[in-house]
Amino acid sequence: MYNLDPVTIAIIAANVIMSIKGFDDRVFFEKYKFNVGSITRGEQIRMFSSGFLHVDTTHLLFNMFTLYFFANPVILELGQLNFIIIYIASLVFGNLLSLYFHKDEFWYSAVGASGAVTGILYAAILLQPEMSLYMFFIPIPIPGYIFGIGYLLYSIYGMKKRIGNIGHDAHFGGAVGGYAVTLILMPSLFKTDLGHIGLLAIPIIILFILYKTGKLH
Template identity: 85%
Template structure:
């Protein structure tokens, strides 16, 4: 890989991060702007579909923004190196939409429900990175030993299901889950060869998705 390859990899990630920073700080300073472009079920159902996209570039505060952007920057290259910048962007936005679609589905009758943040898109990139590199090691601040990527991915989505069921915190667990599903599905569509080389990991990473489906069908999700 030469210098220009590294430059290209950095640019696409930086452009997305800059867009998030600009939109988020605009929202911090202008409440009207924030309210106009956040995810809100009632507004979306009245036809303001732009919120499905724009809400992914707004954040609650600087900490929320930094956490999402740091995570994106950390995992972006793992996807770009395997699939290229264009496909990375497709996965990012597909995950953002998947996440908001799942939120809209679960909260379709909660016209008051609102949400913001790039978490769905970022989780999609995270899950895509794990799917492409299932043996990658991840380190958590409170765990001194490396965690295999696929173990982290499964655990994260199981926690998201628990969070959805128990409504833990002011967190859009359904958007996180939907984003991960988006990253998972789109990455497999782009890289069908994974079914030959990593079928076992594909099956393991699908476990939380199957669990969510079963819980929903049996009425045990809420």
Template identity: 75%
Template sequence: MGNLDLITVIIIAANVIISYKGFGDYSFFDRYKFQVGAIQRGEQIRMLSSGFLHADTQHLLFNMLTLYFFADVVVDILGPIQFSLIYFGSLLIGNLLSLYFHKNEYHYSAVGASGAVTGILYAAILLQPGMSLMFFFIPIPIPAYVFGIGYLLYSIYGMKNKIGNIGHDAHFGGAIGGYIITLFLAPWLFETSLLMIGLLALPIILLFVLKKMGKI
């Protein structure tokens, strides 16, 4: 983890430059953030541009650090073009899911690369299922798939209970994007990691069951 390929450097630089432009220019921020009403009026550029804006420096730093730690896993195994497909595909799918869940909330808005970054995280877990994560507040390594599943279960909880000013649905949609696109690009995983594919699918299935039941 942590080796930066050129494409990762470009994406991080774009996030930093555009986010800081938004920090100091509210009209720019307002013009390119994700907003349901504006998108429904035809401003589809927001589906992409919102992924390069952030609410504040802490939000930007968290997303870029997460990307920094997991991007090289995807780039090393699949290559930079496939990495880009997963990143931008996850960003768009995350925003599509958010649009679906908030289609009747005209003023709903959001920003951040979280959907794209969560897609890269899920892709990395699929590609390297034996990977473990260390957190400063937990002194033992945690299997990455446990973190991934737990994160999506928390996202479902956050969506259901509207916890915080966080786009939980975009995070979840990004994970779905990373999951589907990675399996499309790396079909050999069905032979080498079938159990992991099944485990990571569980929270995705749960989300749509709860939506069908009207619980979310």
């Protein structure tokens, strides 16, 4: 089990506080969720605030559980400041991609830290591809890159089925954000671990192809 870094604790606390407030206060939730129509009218705060709201407790716990496992490797390798940069960049880039994908759907709404968390997940796996995870009901360790690919494939399912009021499209943008920013911050990875860089790029490319061919919706 990890000892959580203060930065991770602060991010989890912000998500919990904002989400609980949103559970109990529908006006608050509606004011700060991602909504294409509202954003195009100038409410840019939603691009950031929506990343700290969640549909329900299960959605919140899943994202925070994932962040818990993957935050420390990024902080240990790159430091607190770069961790924050990756988290915020992934959150914003995920929402920018959602805005682009749904620019003509003014009613489209979504919430969740999934974009930011997926960015951290991809960053951690790039930095420590040898990591292994033990998941529920699976008695053998799962390589981190397998978990990362599986997490992103789940986003494809979510996008196709439009499951809940969740920013599944932001998973794609978040992964790209975390992937790109990590490689910018540590370009030496191209020399030391080109194989995993290529492997983790595959689901991103698949998602892009599915979108361009109209098979996501």
